[in-house]
Amino acid sequence: MTSHRTRMRMIERLRNQGIADEVVLSVMGAIPRHLFIEEALASRAYEDVSLPINFGQTISSPWIVARMSELLRASAPLDKVLEIGTGCGYQTAILAQLARQVCSIERIGPLLTRTRIRLHKLQIRNIHLKHADGLRGLPEACPFDGIIMTAVTTHIPPILLEQLVVGGRLVFPEGSQKQNLCVIERNAQGYTKTTLEEVNFVPILSGIVKK
Ligand code: SAH
Numbered sequence: 001m002t003s004h005r006t007r008m009r010m011i012e013r014l015r016n017q018g019i020a021d022e023v024v025l026s027v028m029g030a031i032p033r034h035l036f037i038e039e040a041l042a043s044r045a046y047e048d049v050s051l052p053i054n055f056g057q058t059i060s061s062p063w064i065v066a067r068m069s070e071l072l073r074a075s076a077p078l079d080k081v082l083e084i085g086t087g088c089g090y091q092t093a094i095l096a097q098l099a100r101q102v103c104s105i106e107r108i109g110p111l112l113t114r115t116r117i118r119l120h121k122l123q124i125r126n127i128h129l130k131h132a133d134g135l136r137g138l139p140e141a142c143p144f145d146g147i148i149m150t151a152v153t154t155h156i157p158p159i160l161l162e163q164l165v166v167g168g169r170l171v172f173p174e175g176s177q178k179q180n181l182c183v184i185e186r187n188a189q190g191y192t193k194t195t196l197e198e199v200n201f202v203p204i205l206s207g208i209v210k211k
Contacts, residue, residue, distance in 0.1 A: 007033070010046040014066050017048075021070035027097040028066060036090040036118065050200075053088045055111050055209075057202055060150060064199065065091050071171045071183055071196075072146040073098055080141070082163070084134030085150035085204070089115035093124055095148070102127045103141050105134035108209045133206055137163045144168060151204040152179050161191060173201040 011029045019025060034045035036059060041051050050058040072081065078099035086092055086106035095102045104127060106112040112131050119127060130138065135157055137147070142163035149172035156170065164170060164186040174182045181196040
């Protein structure tokens with residue numbers, strides 16, 4: 001259930017579902033998704049579903065991870081990216097193969113501690129994890145080529161958009177009852193927003209959880 005062959009079937013399914021970026025597909029084919037999920041659920045790791053990961057949070061489905069990664073990458077290698085909502089670290093691990101450096105922020109301390117250990121064991125080194133409220137971004141490490149938010153919001157704070165390079169993009173779910181994936185691209189004149197397919201994410205929350 002957790003074999004290479006199962007993973008390859010997931011990749012084939014993603015390709016059939018319209019994921020076109022072969023770099024994203026090959027990275028997802030190489031990262032063992034079952035290691036990011038509780039053992040009791042590991043046999044479902046390669047199904048196209050989101051699954052619980054403790055603290056009331058969920059690991060995004062493979063399709064969402066692939067779709068957000070291809071939107072962020074826009075067919076070009078990335079230098080520095082910021083992820084808001086580290087969760088179990090699966091998206092973080094994918095991004096670490098697509099960018100030179102990944103900064104990732106998580107508000108739930110104990111969840112981040114587990115994820116830190118997991119990513120260290122997997123020898124993923126080009127990441128910087130931070131326990132903080134991600135809505136402020138990471139001014140000390142900006143600017144970013146890309147920012148990805150893995151929890152839904154109704155409003156993007158300007159301070160976050162200012163941390164993008166010109167030409168950079170923010171990929172995030174927007175809405176409340178009805179949610180859509182959105183991309184905001186920074187250009188020389190300002191920002192342009194594109195609204196894409198309907199999705200379903202846990203909400204972004206402010207403040208941090210210590211234990
Ligand atoms: N990419 C993750 C998604 C986890 S769910 C995965 O696949 O595992 C969304 C995550 O965003 C949760 O871990 C939640 O705690 C975190 N989150 C919500 N609001 C946040 C905020 N303001 N700052 C940082 N992280 C936040």
